[in-house]
Amino acid sequence: MTAVTPPVSFVPKDFASDQEVRWCPGCGDYAILKATQKALAEVGATPDNTVFVSGIGCSSRFPYYLATYGFHTIHGRAPAVATGVKLARPDLDVWIATGDGDGLSIGGNHLLHVLRRNVDLQILLFNNEIYGLTKGQYSPTSHRGTRSPSSPHGTQEEPVSPAQFALGAGGRFVARAIDTQQKQLVGILKAAHAHRGASFIEVFQNCVVYNDNVFAAFTERAVAAEMQLWVAHGKPLLFANGTRGLRLKPGTLMLETVTIGEAGITEQDILIHDQTSKPLALMLAALQPPTMPVALGVLYCSPTACLPLAPAEGAIDPAALPQRIDAALHRGDTWTIESRAST
Amino acid sequence: MDQINPPVGSQQPRPTVSRLPLESAVVRFAGDSGDGIQLIGNRFAIETAQSGNDLATFPDFPAEIRAPVGTTFGVSAFQINFGARLIKTSGDAPDVLVALNPAALKVELPNLKRGGTVIVDTGSFSERNLRKAGYAGNPLTDSTLSDGRTIEIDISRLTLEAVKPLGLSQHDALRCKNMWVLGLLYWMYGRERQSTIAWLGKRFASDPLVAEANVAALNAGHAYGETSEVAGDITAFSVAPAPLPPGTYRSVTGADALAWGLIVGAHSARLKLFFASYPITPASPVLHLLARQSELGVTTLQAEDEIAAVCAAIGASFAGALGVTSSSGPGMALKSEAISLAVAAELPLVILNTQRAGPSTGLPTKTEQSDLNQALYGRHGEAPLAVLATRSPADCFDVAVEAVRLAVRAMTPVIVLSDGYIGNATQAWRVPAVTDLPEFPVRQETNPDGFSPYARDPETLSRPWAVPGTPGLAHRIGGIERDYETGNISYSPENHQRMSDVRAEKIARLAQAIPAQTVALGPDRGRLALVGWGSTYGPINRAVSLALEHGDAVSHIHLRHLSPLPANLGELLAGFDRVLVVEGNNGQLRALLRSQYLLDAEGLNKMTGRPFTIDEVERAIRDRL
Numbered sequence: 001m002t003a004v005t006p007p008v009s010f011v012p013k014d015f016a017s018d019q020e021v022r023w024c025p026g027c028g029d030y031a032i033l034k035a036t037q038k039a040l041a042e043v044g045a046t047p048d049n050t051v052f053v054s055g056i057g058c059s060s061r062f063p064y065y066l067a068t069y070g071f072h073t074i075h076g077r078a079p080a081v082a083t084g085v086k087l088a089r090p091d092l093d094v095w096i097a098t099g100d101g102d103g104l105s106i107g108g109n110h111l112l113h114v115l116r117r118n119v120d121l122q123i124l125l126f127n128n129e130i131y132g133l134t135k136g137q138y139s140p141t142s143h144r145g146t147r148s149p150s151s152p153h154g155t156q157e158e159p160v161s162p163a164q165f166a167l168g169a170g171g172r173f174v175a176r177a178i179d180t181q182q183k184q185l186v187g188i189l190k191a192a193h194a195h196r197g198a199s200f201i202e203v204f205q206n207c208v209v210y211n212d213n214v215f216a217a218f219t220e221r222a223v224a225a226e227m228q229l230w231v232a233h234g235k236p237l238l239f240a241n242g243t244r245g246l247r248l249k250p251g252t253l254m255l256e257t258v259t260i261g262e263a264g265i266t267e268q269d270i271l272i273h274d275q276t277s278k279p280l281a282l283m284l285a286a287l288q289p290p291t292m293p294v295a296l297g298v299l300y301c302s303p304t305a306c307l308p309l310a311p312a313e314g315a316i317d318p319a320a321l322p323q324r325i326d327a328a329l330h331r332g333d334t335w336t337i338e339s340r341a342s343t
Numbered sequence: 344m345d346q347i348n349p350p351v352g353s354q355q356p357r358p359t360v361s362r363l364p365l366e367s368a369v370v371r372f373a374g375d376s377g378d379g380i381q382l383i384g385n386r387f388a389i390e391t392a393q394s395g396n397d398l399a400t401f402p403d404f405p406a407e408i409r410a411p412v413g414t415t416f417g418v419s420a421f422q423i424n425f426g427a428r429l430i431k432t433s434g435d436a437p438d439v440l441v442a443l444n445p446a447a448l449k450v451e452l453p454n455l456k457r458g459g460t461v462i463v464d465t466g467s468f469s470e471r472n473l474r475k476a477g478y479a480g481n482p483l484t485d486s487t488l489s490d491g492r493t494i495e496i497d498i499s500r501l502t503l504e505a506v507k508p509l510g511l512s513q514h515d516a517l518r519c520k521n522m523w524v525l526g527l528l529y530w531m532y533g534r535e536r537q538s539t540i541a542w543l544g545k546r547f548a549s550d551p552l553v554a555e556a557n558v559a560a561l562n563a564g565h566a567y568g569e570t571s572e573v574a575g576d577i578t579a580f581s582v583a584p585a586p587l588p589p590g591t592y593r594s595v596t597g598a599d600a601l602a603w604g605l606i607v608g609a610h611s612a613r614l615k616l617f618f619a620s621y622p623i624t625p626a627s628p629v630l631h632l633l634a635r636q637s638e639l640g641v642t643t644l645q646a647e648d649e650i651a652a653v654c655a656a657i658g659a660s661f662a663g664a665l666g667v668t669s670s671s672g673p674g675m676a677l678k679s680e681a682i683s684l685a686v687a688a689e690l691p692l693v694i695l696n697t698q699r700a701g702p703s704t705g706l707p708t709k710t711e712q713s714d715l716n717q718a719l720y721g722r723h724g725e726a727p728l729a730v731l732a733t734r735s736p737a738d739c740f741d742v743a744v745e746a747v748r749l750a751v752r753a754m755t756p757v758i759v760l761s762d763g764y765i766g767n768a769t770q771a772w773r774v775p776a777v778t779d780l781p782e783f784p785v786r787q788e789t790n791p792d793g794f795s796p797y798a799r800d801p802e803t804l805s806r807p808w809a810v811p812g813t814p815g816l817a818h819r820i821g822g823i824e825r826d827y828e829t830g831n832i833s834y835s836p837e838n839h840q841r842m843s844d845v846r847a848e849k850i851a852r853l854a855q856a857i858p859a860q861t862v863a864l865g866p867d868r869g870r871l872a873l874v875g876w877g878s879t880y881g882p883i884n885r886a887v888s889l890a891l892e893h894g895d896a897v898s899h900i901h902l903r904h905l906s907p908l909p910a911n912l913g914e915l916l917a918g919f920d921r922v923l924v925v926e927g928n929n930g931q932l933r934a935l936l937r938s939q940y941l942l943d944a945e946g947l948n949k950m951t952g953r954p955f956t957i958d959e960v961e962r963a964i965r966d967r968l
């Protein structure tokens with residue numbers, strides 16, 4: 001192919017497919033879709049080179065609504081399918097859309113391994129702390145006591161924290177965002193896209209039907225400033241409009257919140273966010289309301305070698321392949337049967 | 344390349360030896376896992392092949408990784424059947440058994456042919472080893488070996504003597520025992536030593552003393568034969584070359600032939616090969632071979648489980664590569680849901696099942712043919728796909744190429760059934776020249792005009808393969824039922840009926856693209872047909888050929904294509920008064936043929952973890968004629 005295609009730039013609506021969106025009105029998934037379309041346009045992605053792979057769940061309907069290549073697979077297996085796509089075609093831009101049930105229950109194993117292998121793709125985990133598509137059963141991220149059709153007396157189980165799981169699995173890019181906070185979400189999606197390796201984004205997503213307001217403790221307008229700590233690399237870990245911050249509790253390896261101006265605390269005392277520090281990321285990911293704000297933004301970003309590895313010595317010349325195969329077939333002990341004179 | 348040179352004149356067996364000519368022979372080497380049995384078995388096979396015989400071998404490893412020395416469950420064996428005629432199986436009962444310790448004798452003696460010869464290393468028949476093998480007395484002195492011929496040699500002592508000048512430790516010196524035996528067997532069958540000597544030099548290049556010791560043992564074993572010949576203790580045999588078609592040969596296991604077939608098939612289709620698998624006995628050797636072929640453009644992934652393996656292969660196929668996955672029964676069960684996805688999404692996919700004895704963990708190292716029903720029906724929904732079976736190690740190559748051809752032709756998953764026996768057994772294989780093989784380059788879609796991901800080819804009913812990255816073809820596929828025309832999600836009842844019908848018809852139409860069923864041996868119609876699939880090929884074929892020599896009216900029909908069945912199969916089977924289906928399960932093909940053709944087929948079935956013997960099949964023929 002010799003023709004040089006002129007660079008075309010796409011706008012967000014170029015990434016919208018012609019399919020009618022079927023989520024419940026008010027579902028947080030709409031906002032994530034919008035932010036993703038915007039981020040794709042802003043990073044200069046093209047529909048032809050972008051692939052969205054998903055599992056099963058409300059969230060996994062995502063690929064149908066994007067005008068890119070898309071594959072809606074089976075429950076929990078999107079990371080495995082996406083790994084195959086990326087290994088077969090390293091030039092493609094691969095994204096995974098998954099839910100808290102899809103990614104952390106039935107597909108927990110695959111999520112673990114796509115992160116560990118550090119496959120170069122982006123993972124969007126829509127965490128609504130519920131099984132939406134199957135009508136509201138509790139999920140592995142549901143907090144203790146969640147009442148649902150399958151847990152009428154409230155769950156007895158401890159939930160898994162997606163971001164902590166991702167860090168534990170060896171994820172090299174771990175971020176958190178909120179569905180409706182578009183500006184930050186778009187920024188995080190772009191950062192994830194820029195990262196080489198597996199990028200994991202937990203999006204707190206409100207399921208209006210089966211788990212409405214489950215994140216209200218930190219997403220409600222009235223408490224947002226107090227309960228959301230947006231981290232930025234190289235910046236102090238401040239929240240509540242810069243009036244409060246985090247520091248290491250003296251003499252311990254624990255974070256504590258402090259108020260600027262109280263007890264002689266100044267901004268100098270506040271920890272600076274270092275997105276390359278895994279211990280810090282682990283501590284930030286563990287912060288929980290009501291006693292602590294929720295850490296949001298890029299908690300951890302520390303690139304390392306990823307899959308697929310660049311081919312060592314360029315592509316294989318297809319014309320040379322038959323000879324190479326022939327040579328391989330003859331390697332080792334061979335013998336020759338001469339043609340016999342016919343009798 | 345270790346091209347073996349033809350034997351040089353000076354190495355020819357000395358003409359003074361009078362050798363008893365044989366048409367074929369079965370030799371079984373047995374000893375402790377640590378005795379190097381597989382090694383000498385393989386070397387013997389290579390020398391045998393080089394002398395122009397046809398052959399088939401079967402390694403019989405212990406199930407235990409490191410069984411305690413001297414125990415019966417630590418016995419490792421290697422069987423070879425070679426001859427002046429074409430060889431179809433690794434042989435029933437051995438003519439000659441080499442037992443390097445009491446445990447090997449204990450395990451293997453019951454399988455020896457009546458009147459067969461046993462060669463024992465008396466040096467290993469210590470009180471302790473006898474007890475470990477579970478012998479109350481000493482089989483060398485009691486009546487255990489009264490049947491047939493026993494050649495008792497203190498191989499241990501003779502090996503120690505032979506390598507003594509080299510000053511090895513007793514332990515290292517005794518490890519040359521296998522070479523001593525190999526030398527003796529080389530003499531017995533008139534084999535050359537030269538290439539083995541060269542090979543030993545290479546193998547122990549870093550330790551010339553050990554190389555020399557092994558050569559000394561090999562020569563000593565050979566010399567022992569020569570001297571005893573004079574005394575008339577041991578019979579020497581000669582086996583003339585077999586009428587094999589000319590060409591370059593190598594020995595190949597079924598597993599390796601599958602791997603090579605995939606590589607060649609992908610090349611013929613002009614596709615990149617992507618292979619994902621999770622280790623499981625006896626399927627893993629395919630992964631091992633392919634993992635070494637990155638210079639042939641092969642990408643392999645050791646997935647986290649079988650589900651991930653098949654899913655990654657599906658992802659690779661979606662992305663335009665040839666996705667292949669491989670497993671054995673338990674892993675196949677895990678892949679089931681994803682295979683249905685590939686059926687629904689209509690993506691090419693090759694799935695290898697090297698069957699083992701089940702259910703559950705079953706007998707992982709033993710063979711069985713009990714996953715046919717799983718391959719044909721083991722999915723949710725109506726999920727038709729193509730199923731092929733390999734009949735021998737060398738056949739694995741052709742079947743793998745065929746699987747690729749069908750997968751890309753119909754955009755469908757294809758299951759290939761091999762088994763533990765075929766996977767591990769070796770056969771002489773005529774190496775094809777890649778450029779001589781038929782090609783079937785795939786045309787992936789590039790034209791955006793009027794593109795629909797589910798538009799169908801009117802002949803094959805296959806949908807276009809529109810690969811991500813292709814300009815203007817961005818589309819979405821998935822497991823939810825798709826509209827017949829547009830491929831968009833559709834819950835319409837009529838549409839589901841139509842899509843179910845077309846998926847079935849697409850596989851049915853593959854019957855037009857596969858060869859008509861032929862009769863492997865015997866007349867095209869008559870009194871009795873033996874029908875088989877997979878690894879029963881060898882025993883059925885040999886038994887039928889013996890029966891035909893006998894003048895019996897019997898035929899052998901062997902199926903490679905199990906879904907769809909060859910278009911003429913019903914008619915062919917109708918031409919026989921009786922149909923006997925021989926299979927290593929409880930009658931799975933038989934049930935299929937009965938339901939498909941309303942045919943009163945009988946079954947010869949066996950589920951012992953072992954292949955059929957020729958004798959068992961012969962008896963079944965005799966019972967019916």
Ligand SMILES: Cc1ncc(C[n+]2csc(CCOP(=O)(O)OP(=O)(O)O)c2C)c(N)n1
Binds near residue numbers: 060075099130139
């Ligand atoms: C093998 C299999 N088991 C169960 C289901 C049913 N199922 C579909 S989606 C789902 C849970 C989805 O929850 P989540 O991943 O949180 O997605 P959400 O709908 O909340 O976005 C379940 C159990 C299925 N489709 N496949």
Ligand code: SF4
Binds near residue numbers: 026058132208
């Ligand atoms: S059930 Fe919940 S998650 Fe699913 S679409 Fe409706 S609101 Fe969204």
Ligand SMILES: [Mg+2]
Binds near residue numbers: 057132
């Ligand atoms: Mg959910």
